[in-house]
Amino acid sequence: MKHSQTTETDLWAYISKTVDKTTSKKVESWMASDAFDPKLFEEIKSIYDNTK
Amino acid sequence: MKIKPTSESNKEAKFSILFDKHYKKLYNYAFKILKEISISEELVQEAFIKLWENFETIKDSDRAIESFLIITLKNKIIDNYRKNKTREKHNKLYTLNVRLETEIDKEWELLQQIECIYTNLEQKTLNIFKLSRNEGLTYKEISIKNNISIKTVEFHISKALKVFRKGLKDYL
Numbered sequence: 001m002k003h004s005q006t007t008e009t010d011l012w013a014y015i016s017k018t019v020d021k022t023t024s025k026k027v028e029s030w031m032a033s034d035a036f037d038p039k040l041f042e043e044i045k046s047i048y049d050n051t052k
Numbered sequence: 053m054k055i056k057p058t059s060e061s062n063k064e065a066k067f068s069i070l071f072d073k074h075y076k077k078l079y080n081y082a083f084k085i086l087k088e089i090s091i092s093e094e095l096v097q098e099a100f101i102k103l104w105e106n107f108e109t110i111k112d113s114d115r116a117i118e119s120f121l122i123i124t125l126k127n128k129i130i131d132n133y134r135k136n137k138t139r140e141k142h143n144k145l146y147t148l149n150v151r152l153e154t155e156i157d158k159e160w161e162l163l164q165q166i167e168c169i170y171t172n173l174e175q176k177t178l179n180i181f182k183l184s185r186n187e188g189l190t191y192k193e194i195s196i197k198n199n200i201s202i203k204t205v206e207f208h209i210s211k212a213l214k215v216f217r218k219g220l221k222d223y224l
Contacts, residue, residue: 008209008210009191009206009209012209013184013190013191016184017188018191020190044213046220046224047217050166050220
């Protein structure tokens with residue numbers, strides 16, 4: 001699912017700290033924009049935290 | 053000199069006078085501390101009941117009777133405070149216990165659900181997801197390790213995330 005060019009997999013890489021620099025910048029730029037979807041971010045973070 | 057009513061009716065009459073004389077003062081004292089009409093009335097009544105029960109053993113002087121009533125009422129107020137504190141403590145413990153049980157149950161359900169999702173994921177998707185989640189490998193590292201493209205890795209990660217988001221929608 002695209003979110004202003006940020007995908008779930010971009011977010012997953014960012015949250016799991018396996019992200020490359022380009023994707024990291026893309027995610028951070030998305031987070032600072034109006035397109036930021038906090039619900040999606042929290043969901044992916046929650047999946048990361050709970051699948052430990 | 054002790055209070056020595058000559059008969060039961062004398063005792064009642066004497067007690068009635070004492071009741072009228074001291075009730076208001078005692079009630080005001082209790083209410084000032086307790087701020088509750090019914091409990092103030094109840095404790096003052098109990099103080100008078102104790103006076104009635106010990107009527108013959110108390111010195112027949114206003115000072116002694118008033119002192120007896122005040123001390124009894126003070127003790128009743130302290131007992132009441134302790135009972136309330138204990139009740140409050142039990143209520144808090146009960147609430148905490150219920151909340152903990154609910155949290156533990158929910159946590160357990162979540163773990164079960166995650167286990168279920170893992171079991172139902174396609175093997176290849178599961179392997180790739182675990183390499184990312186558990187081994188902390190980047191998409192590029194996974195692609196090299198499995199000899200597949202980064203796009204394929206992303207496809208499987210995305211697939212796993214979709215399943216997790218759907219399966220855990222009540223917990224996220």
